[in-house]
Amino acid sequence: MNRAVGTDAGHEHAEGQQHPLAIYLWIWALLFVFSTFSYLIDYFHLHGYLRWSLIIIFMLLKAGFIVAIFMHMAWERLALKFAILVPPLVLLVLIGLMAIEGDYTFLTRLTAFLR
Amino acid sequence: MSENALTNKGESSSALGSLPGGAAEHAPTTTREPASTLEGLSGVVSDWASDKQAFRVPWGKAMMWIFLLSDTFIFTCFLTSYMNVRISTTVPWPNPSEVFALNIGNQRIPLILIAIMTMVLITSSGTMAMAVNFGYARHRAKTTALMLMTAGFGATFVGMQAFEWTKLITEGVRPWGNPWGAVQFGSSFFMITGFHGLHVSAGVIYLAVVARRVWTGFYDRKGSYETVEITGLYWHFVDLVWVFIFAFFYLW
Numbered sequence: 001m002n003r004a005v006g007t008d009a010g011h012e013h014a015e016g017q018q019h020p021l022a023i024y025l026w027i028w029a030l031l032f033v034f035s036t037f038s039y040l041i042d043y044f045h046l047h048g049y050l051r052w053s054l055i056i057i058f059m060l061l062k063a064g065f066i067v068a069i070f071m072h073m074a075w076e077r078l079a080l081k082f083a084i085l086v087p088p089l090v091l092l093v094l095i096g097l098m099a100i101e102g103d104y105t106f107l108t109r110l111t112a113f114l115r
Numbered sequence: 116m117s118e119n120a121l122t123n124k125g126e127s128s129s130a131l132g133s134l135p136g137g138a139a140e141h142a143p144t145t146t147r148e149p150a151s152t153l154e155g156l157s158g159v160v161s162d163w164a165s166d167k168q169a170f171r172v173p174w175g176k177a178m179m180w181i182f183l184l185s186d187t188f189i190f191t192c193f194l195t196s197y198m199n200v201r202i203s204t205t206v207p208w209p210n211p212s213e214v215f216a217l218n219i220g221n222q223r224i225p226l227i228l229i230a231i232m233t234m235v236l237i238t239s240s241g242t243m244a245m246a247v248n249f250g251y252a253r254h255r256a257k258t259t260a261l262m263l264m265t266a267g268f269g270a271t272f273v274g275m276q277a278f279e280w281t282k283l284i285t286e287g288v289r290p291w292g293n294p295w296g297a298v299q300f301g302s303s304f305f306m307i308t309g310f311h312g313l314h315v316s317a318g319v320i321y322l323a324v325v326a327r328r329v330w331t332g333f334y335d336r337k338g339s340y341e342t343v344e345i346t347g348l349y350w351h352f353v354d355l356v357w358v359f360i361f362a363f364f365y366l367w
Binding site for chain 2: 017018019021024025027028031032038039042043045052055056058059062063067069071072076077080084091094095098099101102103105106109110113
């Protein structure tokens with residue numbers, strides 16, 4: 001009997017994830033535009049910080065729109081948003097640590113090869 | 116389970132049942148009611164066994180999100196180890212712009228294959244999003260067609276990836292070396308794109324199975340098209356991972 005309650009609530013919410021087709025088409029178009037821009041970064045041989053920052057900006061824009069609109073995260077309740085979007089933030093710590101570790105290994109190798 | 120708990124659930128269930136459609140949010144849920152007054156180990160079992168719903172989405176959707184979260188960690192580990200070996204190598208990294216260039220006509224176009232693969236995957240994400248929309252609108256034929264299109268684009272993507280692998284292997288790229296520079300290039304490439312390609316392949320099968328069920332009216336009988344949305348979550352995630360691989364492996 002309790003299962004019936006859960007199914008009912010879930011069903012109701014699921015059927016609520018209906019949005020105008022236009023919003024999907026707009027996001028779709030945007031993703032094409034951002035991808036083209038990303039490709040043009042390489043095509044025009046941009047270098048250094050300009051290249052890296054543009055790559056990251058377009059990447060985050062694309063990722064954000066996919067998660068928010070295509071995966072419907074924008075319309076989910078805050079509890080689900082927190083549960084899914086907060087844990088990956090600890091990965092930033094891993095990335096930071098491994099970047100430091102990579103630099104350290106690089107310098108160690110330089111020293112070893114110079115001798 | 117104690118008789119008390121059963122009575123509580125029975126009451127709340129009937130209370131919800133009598134309310135009109137949109138009122139479920141305001142109705143008292145089973146979540147706040149004490150499941151049991153048992154103590155000790157039986158209490159632990161009883162507390163964990165009681166139905167407490169944290170996420171007000173179908174359980175399949177919550178589980179898919181949690182699976183995707185774990186997948187995020189796996190892919191991040193791959194990309195982070197790639198970053199680590201690329202930073203730490205003293206040998207120059209092969210230039211992806213040239214490695215993945217193709218000769219079309221007499222022109223050598225940098226990274227063109229990867230650009231086309233990106234577009235194919237984004238196109239498939241768009242058709243998937245529309246399939247979810249038409250599913251909830253109960254358009255069976257359109258949903259099936261769009262899902263099969265999505266699977267088709269996915270298969271195209273895997274085909275292009277097979278072409279790319281073949282090309283690189285004939286050029287001498289191996290997990291332990293390549294003609295252009297740092298040896299770690301090969302292992303990172305095969306590991307990251309291989310694992311992603313595996314996800315795309317699995318997704319194509321997943322899509323085909325669900326599309327068939329849409330076509331046969333399985334979800335009409337079940338009364339809900341949420342499975343199409345859950346399949347969509349997986350597919351969009353595959354596209355999402357590619358966004359990061361494209362940025363960090365191919366463009367960086």
